[in-house]
Amino acid sequence: MDDLARRFEQDRAHLRSVAYRMLGSQSDADDAVQEAWLRLSKTDASTVENLGGWLTTVVARVCLDMLRSRTRREAPMPAPLVERSDGTTPESRALLADSVGAALLVVLDMLEPAERIAFVLHDMFAVPFDEIANIVDRTPAAARKLASRARRRVQGAPVPDGEVARQREVVTAFLAAAHAGDFSALLALLDPDVRVRADRAAVAAGAAGELRGAVALANTVAGRARAARPVLVDGFVGAAWIVDGSPKIVFDMTIVDGKIVEIELIAEPERLDRLEIVDA
DSSP: OOOOHHHHHHHHHHHHHHHHHHHHHHHHHHHHHHHHHHHHHOOGGGGOHHHHHHHHHHHHHHHHHHHHHHHTTTOOOOOOOOOOOOSSHHHHHHHHHHHHHHHHHHHTTSOHHHHHHIIIIIEEEEEEEEHHHHHTTTTTTHHHHHHHHHHHHHHHHOOOOHHHHHHHHHHHHHHHHHHHHHHHHHHEEEEEEEEEEEOOHHHTTTOOOOSHHHHHHHHOOOOTOOEEEEEETTTTTEEEEEEEEEEEEEEEEEEETTTTEEEEEEOHHHHHHHHHHEEE
């Protein structure tokens, strides 16, 4: 066995574990790992600084393609345990299945492909969102939101509204109520336990570091936020205060069942630079 093959074999178990959690099928997981080996064998490995990380990224991209293909075909998730004659033992197959759990695999199969990739890589394997963003072709902030949406589904929590039109309707109504100082309308749009967090730059600009509750938030924004307007923040509708074409403060909102449950105020320039902000 040459050195490259030896190094790959050292990572094989980890790669199978990653692929299995993403795909829910040992057969498909093995196919994804084999594809990673084929791509590695055609690559100048001497240019790869972190082989394990490189292989994990390749496997994730292969899995994402497989999940998208499966979604287009509307194919059901394969059974969690697939008997194979590839040299793996029943004990190893059972151990792998137990480490994930058939129930979790069923929940994961309800996720959109990009959500599943982001959740598995970050929550199960601690892959940074900067790396996940490159895999799912989103910004790091958008990758974080994908994982958050997936986490809510897995935990059985309410899932944020996914329709942009519905999000825009809520945000537009919120801003109008804030501008008009309409306290009752604000309360109708806010979850009773809504949470607001502000980064250091937003706090320096006068925002509270954290607020909780609809009444507290309504009292804070009523008659204010006149310069804010709806925008798409990494694909989700929020709001922003824009001066001379550049955002100064972004209101990154999470909306569930037509109510705002969380707002993050982002004003730190380096964070704003990483966001994709377009008119809603």
